[in-house]
Amino acid sequence: MMDYLKKLPKVELHVHFDGSVRPTTASELLGQPLSDVKEAMMAPSTCHSLTEYLKRFDLPISLLQTKENIIRIARELALDLKDDGVIYAEIRFCPLFHTQQGLSKEEVVEAVLEGLSTVDLKTNLILCMMRHFSFEQNLEVISLAEKYLYRGVCALDLAGDEANFPTGQFAPLFEVIREKQIPYTIHAGEAAGMESVKSALAFKTNRLGHGIHIIDDLNFAKQYENKNIMLEICPTSNVQTKAVSSYQNHPIKTLFSLGYPVSINTDNRTVSNITLTKEYELLQKHFGFTEKEFQTINLQAIEYSFLKQEEKDEIIKTIKKM
Ligand SMILES: [Zn+2]
Numbered sequence: 001m002m003d004y005l006k007k008l009p010k011v012e013l014h015v016h017f018d019g020s021v022r023p024t025t026a027s028e029l030l031g032q033p034l035s036d037v038k039e040a041m042m043a044p045s046t047c048h049s050l051t052e053y054l055k056r057f058d059l060p061i062s063l064l065q066t067k068e069n070i071i072r073i074a075r076e077l078a079l080d081l082k083d084d085g086v087i088y089a090e091i092r093f094c095p096l097f098h099t100q101q102g103l104s105k106e107e108v109v110e111a112v113l114e115g116l117s118t119v120d121l122k123t124n125l126i127l128c129m130m131r132h133f134s135f136e137q138n139l140e141v142i143s144l145a146e147k148y149l150y151r152g153v154c155a156l157d158l159a160g161d162e163a164n165f166p167t168g169q170f171a172p173l174f175e176v177i178r179e180k181q182i183p184y185t186i187h188a189g190e191a192a193g194m195e196s197v198k199s200a201l202a203f204k205t206n207r208l209g210h211g212i213h214i215i216d217d218l219n220f221a222k223q224y225e226n227k228n229i230m231l232e233i234c235p236t237s238n239v240q241t242k243a244v245s246s247y248q249n250h251p252i253k254t255l256f257s258l259g260y261p262v263s264i265n266t267d268n269r270t271v272s273n274i275t276l277t278k279e280y281e282l283l284q285k286h287f288g289f290t291e292k293e294f295q296t297i298n299l300q301a302i303e304y305s306f307l308k309q310e311e312k313d314e315i316i317k318t319i320k321k322m
Contacts, residue, residue: 005284006277008294009087009319011301012265013185014209014232016128016159017093017112019268020077021060029063042273043240050191050241051161056271065101067111074115080269082121084276088315090306091116092126092157095144096137105144113152122315124154124306126185129173131158131165138173145182154306155183157209162191167199174203183306185232189213190243194220207232207304212243214260215251227259230304234267235283236274253287256297263301264294295319 023041027034040059047053064070081089091112098108109125116123127145129138145156156177158170167188177184187209188200194216200208201224208214211231214221233252238244244251256262264283266274283289289297298319302312 004291005280006085008085008280008291009298009322010085010276010280011263011298011305011315011319012081012086012089012276013207013230013263013301013305014234014265014267015077015081015089015091016057016268016271017074017077017091018057018060018064018097019271020080020266021063021073021270022076022080023270025073025076026059026063029069030059041270043271045240046242047240048242050163050243053237053241053271054161056268060270061097062100064098065103067103067107070098070103070108070111071115071118074112075118076115077269078116078119078121078123080275081123082119086121086276087318088122088302088305088307090124090126090154092128092159094128094130094141094159096130096133096141105140106147109144109148109153116152122311125152126155126157126306127153128157128159129170131160131162131170133160135172139176142173142176142180142182146180149182155185157184158186158188159209160187162187162196166192167196171199171203174205178204185209190238191241201229206230210234210238210243212238212251212255215254221255221258221260227261230261230263230300231255232265233262234265234272236279237267237272240272247282247286250286252283253289256293261300261304262297263304264297295322 023038027037043053043056095105095108127141129141185207186200186205189197190210193213197214207230209232235250302315
């Protein structure tokens with residue numbers, strides 16, 4: 001069963017670069033025992049909060065400060081994605097986190113692109129603005145996305161501590177982004193509830209990172225504008241950060257049944273200790289998703305991806321072949 005799910009052509013729209021560093025690589029680069037490194041990089045099956053989960057990024061970010069390491073780790077992520085049956089991925093990270101040892105933010109983006117280019121897999125980058133950043137820092141991320149748009153970068157995102165930095169306060173940023181016509185997605189409705197989802201929707205995004213708390217207001221969810229909003233869902237991560245109480249209680253099947261386009265994602269392959277194949281297996285086990293439904297989900301993911309139509313058409317053909 002696992003083998004069939006592994007081979008199934010998958011689309012991943014929500015995976016963080018820094019959360020997906022191979023522990024074996026970190027152990028080698030740091031000269032530290034694998035068990036210690038794993039403990040520092042992998043979140044327990046349930047954390048106390050998203051904030052605790054986010055601590056697992058400190059070690060990988062400390063490693064992702066040289067061109068050499070960034071290129072290697074990007075290449076390894078592309079290899080891992082390919083091995084997992086992924087045929088298209090949008091990989092996200094915040095470039096400003098990787099300039100602590102003197103790399104320019106352009107060098108950071110170029111190193112990630114260089115590493116990815118060594119593997120035969122279609123990918124794009126989403127650059128993350130951070131909730132705890134100043135307006136000016138986030139403007140730097142926007143300029144960077146503008147500079148590399150359609151040359152390896154496909155969109156922007158807003159990530160970080162949703163509970164302490166409410167989505168609503170970022171309206172001025174999204175005005176700038178819309179003016180520049182850069183595509184975007186927003187982490188919302190993960191650690192915070194409906195307020196956050198509604199704020200993000202008011203910014204006219206058609207994708208939400210997680211977005212699962214849209215279910216908190218079932219009437220709203222049932223009525224929302226033709227359900228024209230892609231929910232980038234990461235079930236295992238949601239259990240770990242306590243965004244949902246358990247895997248069985250995850251709203252993915254309900255949202256899918258309501259007619260929402262959903263996509264299935266790992267969020268962080270290492271921090272969440274998960275592959276997409278494993279996630280599909282868990283979804284099949286807990287909710288009985290069928291092969292046909294997985295295909296529908298991947299076709300929806302491509303439809304809402306940040307690719308150009310002709311690129312989408314190519315991938316749709318591959319998905320339909322299965
Ligand atoms: Zn995320």
